Amino acid sequence: MGAHNRSSKYGLYTGGPDPLAPPVDLAEALDAIAEDVMAGYSPRHALQEFLRRGGRNREGLDELAGRVQQRRKDLLSRHGLDGTLNEVKKLLDTAVLAERKQLARDAGMDNTDRVFREMQLQNLPTSTAAAVNELASYDWQSGSAREAYERIKDLLGREVLDQRFAGMKQALESATDEDRAAVSGMLRDLNELLDKHRRGEDTDADFQEFMARHGSFFPENPQSVEELVDALAQRAAAAQRLLQSMSAEQRDELMSLSAQAFGSPQLMAQLDQLDSSLRALRPGEDWTGSERFEGQEGLGLGDGTGVLQDIGELDELAEQLSQSYNGSRLDDLDLDALARQLGQDAAVSAQTLAGIERAMQDGGYLQRGTDGDLRLSPQAMRRLGRTLLRDTAKQLSSRQGNRDTRAAGAAGEQTGSSREWQFGDTEPWDVTRTITNAIHRTIAEGDDPGRGLHLGVRDIEVTETEARTRAAVVLLVDVSFSMAAEGRWVPMKRTALALHHLLSTRFRGDRLALITFGRYAQSMDIDGLTALPPLREQGTNLHHGLLLANRFFRQHPSMQPTLLVVTDGEPTAHLLAEGESWFSWPPEPETIRVTVAELDRLGRAGTQVTFFRLGDDPGLERFVARMARRVGGRVVAPDAADLGAAVVGEYLRAHFRGTYNNADWAS
Template sequence: MRTPRHSSRYGRYSGGPDPLAPPVDLGEVLDAVTEDVMAGYSPDQALREFLRRGGRNQRGLDDLARQVHQRRRDLLSRHRLDGTVQEAKKLLDRALREERDQFLRDARMDPTDRQFREMRLDALPSSTAAAVTELSDYDWQSDAARRNYEQIKDLLGRELLEQRFAGMKNALQNATDEDRAAVSRMLEDLNELLEKHARGEDTPEDFERFMNRHGDQFPENPQDIDELIDALAQRSAAAQRMMRSMTPEQREELMALSAQAFGSPELMSQLDRLDAALQGLRPGLDWSGSEQFEGDQGLGLGDGTGVLQDLADLDALSEQLSQSYAGSTLSDLDVAALARQLGDDAAVAARTLTELERAMRNSGYLRRGTDGELRLSPRAMRKLGKSLLRDAAGRLSGRSGRRDTRLAGAAGEQTGSSRAWQFGDVEPWDVTRTVTNAVTRTAASGADPSAGLRIDVQDIEVRETEARTQAAVALLVDTSFSMALNGRWVPMKRTAIALHQLISTRFRGDALELITFGRYAQTMDIGELTALPAWHEQGTNLHHGLLLAQRFFRKHPTMHPVLLVVTDGEATAHLEPGGEAWFMYPPDPETLRLTVAQLDAVARRGTEITLFRLGDDPGLVRFIAALARRVRGRVVAPDPEDLDAAVLGEYMRSRSRNGSWGGSGDSFADDDA
């Protein structure tokens, strides 16, 4: 017996998010967010900015919003709203043509009657609505003409119902009188239910009873009366906006024609009653708006209402994609509506953005401070620092003329002996002694070492190293507005983060102080410096920065002092005895005198001083060179993008010389890194 063959078909997955899609990658998001934070954005703004731009292979909100705008513009430029009137006119013209043909074919027709009829048809008003009304009692001689005329009434009835109930136009095509009576009963029951609900007198049983009777006429399959009202009100509001979008002439013509719907004015009465009930129940919808249609494709009432609903969807999507309202998140985005309007690819892009936002907020990379603002978390700062340190170290070791730079952070040369580990030790473990201690302790406790070995803190021994002098490192960074204006703001922050990461992870015995100086100077932790926005602040108060550095060095009298200064300007401000900053450009001689005096005080502590000059302004070059010569310091003039590698290089150069910290040793040098 032959085994039946099975065939398989493959295609795009359309059941929601792709179950085989890779998980979202937060690396690119975090990189973009931290880059924008360093440029002065808040983390929340930076995350929103990424979601707007998108990533390398990810469409952003701006691209989706552009598509929404383009579709809206296409709908308005393609259509006009007189489709129903034009269709009625075609049916009327066909009926009149067939009636006149009947006059010519019927030789037995009384000549007087024919002449009278021809005169009546010739005297019809130019308005389609008026002509249809005029012919309401006309005795048609042609059966085909009569059918075309009756189709006008049928068309109007179906279009009016289609405005409020999607799909009704097709459902009632070739409808019988019984079908129309069923629709009339549904409208009566619906109006009674809505009015009862408005009074607060309805029950779930009332809704169930209504759906049992008329549920087949509601393809939306509402589960309760609120869902029913929402579906009906949105379409009814779109119908009202469509009427207001017509020209006065189109609107007047259509209203006159509507009286002929199904040949019964009762239909319009029921629909007016329905619209009034829905508007009272959902007043927050747009019932009075209008649109400017400029195309040449006529739309009937039903299709036109659908287009107005599409426009309402697009307007809501545009607002959701803008994320400009308070408390907005991408979870507000109606992905189903986006799929209807722009297709599945747009919906997938939106779902991915939503997942990125959710994952980023839940990842631990962002945390909300006591003031309610999002900030980069310590975890994010560690990840950023690790990345920047790795990048800077790679460029540092690849510099021309430099030997491989190792950032291992060893505490000193090993002596060959070991000692018990103490909290804060960074020396490497003596693995042999540690395992031996664990085995001895396990055996002494009576446990069987072969059953498994657990190392306890008391077992750990570390290899002793020669003592090495620790350093107190003060990094002074210029935060005057020229740093941001000339593209040096982000490189300055990268430098501080990389140095902080190096010292906090590899040289934990050293102390680092981050000091910013603009009009005033202040100490900051790495998180504050990373998030520091670029203010339009005049003044380069190196004097105040040096005062704070001197205070830091006094707190660490046993550590070797190291001063690293990053600036792109001459000293133009100083701190007066009362605590106010004095600013003047060109520099005031008093500012220069106080700055030099404070630098001398720092140098007298045996401080190792390196000045990083950003820029080639002649005044800046002379100023920095004079300071370096005075205190036997070093000048490095790196490209801003290479600033982090230059600072790390100077820190490691001083630290590695003779295996310890010593005096400056080198005379003044100006290195173009």
């Protein structure tokens, strides 16, 4: 094939969302949001908090807002507004000094005329504007002095135009009379177009004709008269705020000097007409604000207007980043403005945060419940449960080591015996017995096992198993206020989620009930428990919780009852006959009596009971130890961070007598 004489040009993709952009990673966001939800925040508030904090390697809204405020502060502290006045004063001083030197050198000049001129130069007003205006009709004797004075007019003309049209100061440097005439013609046509637009009489053809004639003055390349008005009004409003940010003396000086712009009073009249039209067309712009500049770096009128535009843009970004207005979404963020003010990295961070917000709300991780509030969806709960279960597996592996026997898929519990393999057996091999059989057979046949070992069907033995009884499991969790006050609220919820995910995905034959007990006890689904806010009511009504557990076990009579109790306090409440909760601290004997009686009923039904004691309260330690002894149960005292591993480990121990492989059930 011959070479193609063509070239390719590459740039940023501008046809919508970047099809090659990496997908948004929701794992960190979902974990953080779920953690806040479990701590008691609403899902919407939790999402907003994550977006404000950001991720491990990503700026959040608060950090971006802080950078916006710092840039605003830097602009005000670095700059002053006397740049144009200082430039004019320097040119004036240059002109006056050159003229005095010329008068001193000109010996042929009439002495009276020289004295008069010197007196006029000597007695110029201290006001720069008044001095410039007084010399407007002066007949300069020095060519360099005349040139310096004319540069004042040129500078003022370019500055007042640069206030309304960014870049005009540089574009008109060393401008010719034809250039100035072109500007005047543009202003005349622009005022006519805006006047027609105010009356509603303009057409698209009018705009296209104007742009064809004067488009070089508008690098923003507006596509309609509305876009043109937007750009001009923003700049004009910033120019007005600049004047109002000056001292009264500075403002009076500049207003007086403006008459000398290009030596043409008509220019200011045209600009005044333009400002009037823009105010009428865009009254919502900030035409009355002001700022306090405190720096030493003097700004000209055009540059100062640009800084005021930057400050206005920063203020808009600050409002967008606050997300404090009704219906706010991160899609409202002006990414182009953010990139201009803070750099492309800030825009990328904001775009990523917006993607997370969209994915969470539009991707099915948050959904509205029947009450209208946002909730974690079942999809989000499954993903969260899977993550928590994986973390629990790692904790168990580090505590107990990997076990040899596979739990998932096993026909039942191992009995410790083995037997010869038969066709159709699915039990795991007894590897030790199988290899031993092969060695014995090889030796009996006169072969040397050192030369290689060949397995035969008769060598294989499998472990004997017995059918595993399905379990009815109750996770009974304390939701008294001390659980939240001592930092155990979220670990308790994480534990419930991990156990729920394990049973719903790996042990579907078992049944799980989640029961909370505070002043009262109640059965809850996993969604309700996850969203449960910390309760401030007093009471640890274990009696009521055991009543509900007993009811659940009676509903599943063919299953092995397993009770897992998580608590950080002695019982301080019990249920009265009429259904009211009786609270007392310290615990009353009646509370202890009815609680123990209900536990005894569970023990007589063969319930496997494990207490998970949180904290080091001596009274609680004595109480749970005695309770466990009454029913042949166990007591585990984990740290809050290890609660999930402890509960899941006990559940698995009850099924597999302590032999399980974490990788099987957590994958």
